[in-house]
Amino acid sequence: MRLAAGSDLIDAGTNVGLPFNGTAPDLGAFETGSVIPVELISFKASIFNNSILLMWVTSTELNNRGFEVQKKLNENDFTIIGFVSGTGTTTENQNIILQTKCVTGIKYI
Secondary structure, X not given: OEEOOOOOOOOOOOOOOOOOOOOXXXXXXXXXXXXXXXXXXXXXXEEEOOEEEEEEEXXXXXXXXXXXXXXXXXXXOEEEEEEEEEEEEEOOOEEEEEEEEOOOOOOOO
């Protein structure tokens, strides 16, 4: 995944000690320099009725099977919380939403 040129999300992350290019990580997306066939325009997370809504928009997708969404369990481990199918190949904006339940005892904001 890479961010679209001019995206407000470029270098808008927090340095958590993992390798990245730029002045701050972008969304936790891999920043290896290799091309991954999705251009991300925006990403937003919010809490709604005891659920977390993850919403993002892509401007292009190339042979995209989908998005596997993970959450961090501890310093080293992640778990899959959902999968959203991709649209294959498109140059039209795609609005994508994943809803997952809040977990008791975890502070989200």
